[in-house]
Amino acid sequence: MIGTSSMKDAVPCQQTRLELVRFGKPQEQGVLFLNHEAPVPVPCGSQVLVKMLYAPLHPADMLTVVGFYPGVRYVVEKQPGFVPGLEGCGVVVAQGELATIPLGMRVVPLLGEEAGSWQQYVCVEGKQCICVPDDISDTVAAQLFVNPLTVVGLLKEMERLVDLYENPWILQTAANSTLGRMMIALAKHRSVKTINVIRSSATLEELKQLGADVIIVEEQDSQWDRTVFQVTEGKGVAAVLEAVGSELGSMACSCLQSGGLYLAYGAQSGKPIRVSNSDLIFKDIVCKGFWLSRWFPKQPPHVVEDLFDLFRKGVFEPCIQTVLPLDRYLEAFRLQREKNRRGKILFSLQRES
Numbered sequence: 001m002i003g004t005s006s007m008k009d010a011v012p013c014q015q016t017r018l019e020l021v022r023f024g025k026p027q028e029q030g031v032l033f034l035n036h037e038a039p040v041p042v043p044c045g046s047q048v049l050v051k052m053l054y055a056p057l058h059p060a061d062m063l064t065v066v067g068f069y070p071g072v073r074y075v076v077e078k079q080p081g082f083v084p085g086l087e088g089c090g091v092v093v094a095q096g097e098l099a100t101i102p103l104g105m106r107v108v109p110l111l112g113e114e115a116g117s118w119q120q121y122v123c124v125e126g127k128q129c130i131c132v133p134d135d136i137s138d139t140v141a142a143q144l145f146v147n148p149l150t151v152v153g154l155l156k157e158m159e160r161l162v163d164l165y166e167n168p169w170i171l172q173t174a175a176n177s178t179l180g181r182m183m184i185a186l187a188k189h190r191s192v193k194t195i196n197v198i199r200s201s202a203t204l205e206e207l208k209q210l211g212a213d214v215i216i217v218e219e220q221d222s223q224w225d226r227t228v229f230q231v232t233e234g235k236g237v238a239a240v241l242e243a244v245g246s247e248l249g250s251m252a253c254s255c256l257q258s259g260g261l262y263l264a265y266g267a268q269s270g271k272p273i274r275v276s277n278s279d280l281i282f283k284d285i286v287c288k289g290f291w292l293s294r295w296f297p298k299q300p301p302h303v304v305e306d307l308f309d310l311f312r313k314g315v316f317e318p319c320i321q322t323v324l325p326l327d328r329y330l331e332a333f334r335l336q337r338e339k340n341r342r343g344k345i346l347f348s349l350q351r352e353s
């Protein structure tokens with residue numbers, strides 16, 4: 001229950017939060033507003049008030065700001081002062097009269113459409129909080145949910161739909177992403193072999209160190225599908241984990257074995273893929289998508305405990321590019337768009353620059 005915040009801290013009446021005023025590019029005038037006078041909510045019933053410590057900036061948050069994330073348009077129109085931010089961690093500083101989570105407990109609040117993580121205080125139902133064990137740091141807890149759990153879910157989906165004992169080779173695009181790096185580590189831990197496609201060679205050595213079996217640098221090898229078939233002795237890969245789309249995603253899809261699985265979970269290029277009819281007919285490939293929001297509610301409770309164990313065993317290492325206070329949000333959005341990052345950009349929510 002180590003909290004970096006004192007339980008004796010008085011809870012202020014006002015807080016700073018980053019509000020989405022209208023959809024658009026983050027740097028455009030009038031899209032985001034840093035409100036220093038937003039009210040701090042008061043918990044009631046089984047709610048707790050969480051003093052937020054850290055929250056990441058995810059690609060899905062970028063999509064929220066521009067208005068492409070499903071469900072958000074309706075919420076923003078309905079609720080002025082909407083705060084984005086998919087996840088984060090904090091410490092319980094006040095309770096409703098029926099709350100059972102103790103003061104000082106560090107938690108990851110599972111935030112819905114009503115409240116995002118880019119604010120200093122958030123009120124949530126106690127049952128919507130994951131309590132963070134002492135041996136998990138604040139910065140790990142802040143990015144516990146979205147990426148690590150998706151990595152676990154993607155691997156489970158592959159294991160369910162293709163035989164990774166018969167053919168242990170999988171291919172992933174955007175392999176240098178925070179999620180891609182975790183996938184390399186988990187696949188190695190589970191004896192699944194990865195072919196990793198990256199845009200440039202800047203981070204190649206780091207991915208090797210993580211356990212990447214094969215790394216393809218797209219800009220150095222325009223016909224990299226041949227390399228995939230060489231590595232897999234003509235068979236192709238059992239599954240493709242795809243987060244880019246466009247020509248890259250199309251080529252990745254063409255590298256599947258007969259009966260192989262194309263699992264889309266991101267769209268970094270914003271462009272669709274082309275799937276060959278002959279691959280669908282003669283190879284009987286399966287194309288489907290994965291969304292954590294759909295997958296997680298169907299999982300047993302121990303899936304989160306299993307996740308903590310992966311951090312304890314050192315399989316998952318936190319990947320952090322930089323930590324910035326919320327008032328430097330424009331810099332955070334600029335860094336998020338830069339190539340060859342080495343992990344997440346985190347907002348430190350109680351710090352000011």
Ligand SMILES: NC(=O)c1ccc[n+]([C@@H]2O[C@H](COP(=O)([O-])OP(=O)(O)OC[C@H]3O[C@@H](n4cnc5c(N)ncnc54)[C@H](OP(=O)(O)O)[C@@H]3O)[C@@H](O)[C@H]2O)c1
Nearest residue numbers: 059150176177178179199265266268269290291292339340
């Ligand atoms: N479906 C779900 O439930 C779910 C859950 C979590 C995450 N995701 C998705 O998983 C993906 C990775 O998330 P993350 O947080 O790990 O991202 P991240 O750390 O921000 O990394 C983004 C990655 O995208 C790559 N990229 C960006 N634009 C690209 C383009 N036009 N062509 C090729 N590569 C491009 C970057 O390549 P460089 O390294 O070369 O710069 C970088 O590796 C995102 O698409 C995210 O939306 C989906």
